[in-house]
Amino acid sequence: MRIGELAAQAGMTRDTIRFYEKVGLVQGRRLPNGYRDFPPETVAWLHYVRTAQTLGFSLAEIARTGEELREHPDTAEALSALFEEKIHVVDARMAELAALRDELAARVGTGCPLRAAQG
Amino acid sequence: MRIGELAAQAGMTRDTIRFYEKVGLVQGRRLPNGYRDFPPETVAWLHYVRTAQTLGFSLAEIARTGEELREHPDTAEALSALFEEKIHVVDARMAELAALRDELAARVGTGCPLRAAQG
DNA sequence: CTTGACCTTGGACCGTACTCCACTGTTTAG
């Protein structure tokens, strides 16, 4: 799969994918003519990248996950540990969101929400 | 309250607060000598800013909320609408997180999570 | 009346994550 098709399927530009390659988020083989060649699973990986990113993980963090996955490709334990760690992060974020939600909900319908709180 | 104390209480640097003033996130009166003077509620506002920020809202979005609050300081309905909107955003984000969490949890303990998904 | 802590401004700089551009090479369709 060449970069154009990958870009279309992953919903990003070629430039973004080249940038991701530069920072180690994706790796492509090269065809004899120099064109990048990606396996089809890269689409799923890039979708995962987008998701993780919108949830607040930096590209560096995401790349690290990818690397660890590459380093321990057959150690189910290492992977489980990695994902459990991510789950804790996600849980913490969800708790924060729930708190904010409650805070917001509590103010709905009251007379003077946050009014005094914005210098 | 001068900038140094505000910075200490809000857990950020003076430079950050000056930057926030520049982009309209906070407004300070000036003392006769030119020093900024903030009301004590600014501390709460800055804490709110930090929270909203870690939850993925940009400074521009947060500033817009603050502005709308300033424009309709006595319209309970407008405020309620604003917060309800925020709550929807938060709910959407939480749903995304829950999906990611499930995805991660499903892979824990399985033999080959994501392995094929990182070109 | 000086020292030190605090404040002011403007502007340079940084890291992250792209985005665009010019110029060039390759492949494909008519």
Next chain:
DNA sequence: CTAAACAGTGGAGTACGGTCCAAGGTCAAG
């Protein structure tokens, strides 16, 4: 064979969110 559509490179530029610094003003304590 040519034109369009695709690919490559390097480098500049952008937006966001700060962070640091130099040069200087203000103020309370000794």
